[in-house]
Amino acid sequence: ESLDDSQVAGVCATEEVVRYEYHVLYSSSYQVPVLYFRACFLDGRPLTLDEIWKSVHACYQARLLEGPWDTITQQEHPLLGQPFFVLHPCRTNEFMSSILTGSRKQTRHTNYIILWLSTVGPVVGLNLPLSYAKLGPEQNTNTD
């Protein structure tokens, strides 16, 4: 059954510009960095959790649905007091230690924040340019 003009118009997604705001905070309770973010359309209307969820790439969605502790929830920003979305931090130590042990075996210089942000950021639309990974040893801080 071929689509007529009105149906084609319905199928095309309306393109809307979304403004994302990312904050990297440190949780003293879990002693790991935590990614807070929020998004709104240009008219100021904030995205709902559903809309945020839909914008998460399909390959990450399955993983996020597996564990409640890797999921995105709405939380109060501890300094601004406003609602943000957060990737729950309690698994961070787990995946970060396996990455860090591996790179230490190769005696590669590691920048904890870049390692961490390049892992969690893409899940919520924050992609670090590769140039961050090309920083030389003298520009890196070793983790201990």
Next chain:
Amino acid sequence: MTDDKDVLRDVWFGRIPTCFTLYQDEITEREAEPYYLLLPRISYLTLVTDKVKKHFQKVMRQEEVSEIWFEYEGTPLKWHYPIGLLFDLHASNTALPWSITVHFKNFPEKDLLHCHSKDVIEAHFMACIKEADALKHKSQVINEMQKKDHKQLWMGLQNDKFEQFWAINRKLMEYPPEDSGFRYIPFRIYQATTERPFIQKLFRPVASGGQLHTLGDLLKDVCPSAISPEDGEQKTQVMIHGIEPMLETPIQWLSEHMSYPDNFLHISIVPRPTD
């Protein structure tokens, strides 16, 4: 020891007489009567106000009703803060009953978290308990518990069952016999006058020499303005569950006996009434 257990009960059963009034701009089919309720200090607004919602929805048209939210004197009330904390922080020295305004429209997206179901409250409550245990026990006690124990904490809170709750919570209040207390104390200090919603820092209950740190020690360390007297007069009150504990109280004792069910000490710094 009986006295200490009494404190646990007094904290659990604390109530605040509240009068809920529908916001005047909400569209109703008939006049909305105010609704009176005793709110548990230790619970959350969206967990205990089903009757309030039903009462006002009866006089409204279905299409006028979306997510309920509460406000006190123009300030949207954060449902994810315990009720007792909200009262102490915003209305502690005002006449009872506490007058809260109910809204069903114009949800303040920039101020309040959404609360579409009881699951959201449960997730928030459990996240607080887990964070508290990360501080107290490096998460060892909470992670050793089974899922049904976690559920029992939530059900105890939801159904107002002191014994059911404390059967599990007592494990979160224990510490190794060789230590004198928890690793760090879970606490948050709130002050309505600051932009920052709360102060939370790492704080040990025991000094290196073995002395127990007090509430005064905690405040001196993280919020000195709360206790430094200006002109020799104390302009503020340090309030937990509606009372001013003595500053000499060991913080370890306060953490074990006056935490909220989420295992945090929620401390309010409020202006001292001048009368």
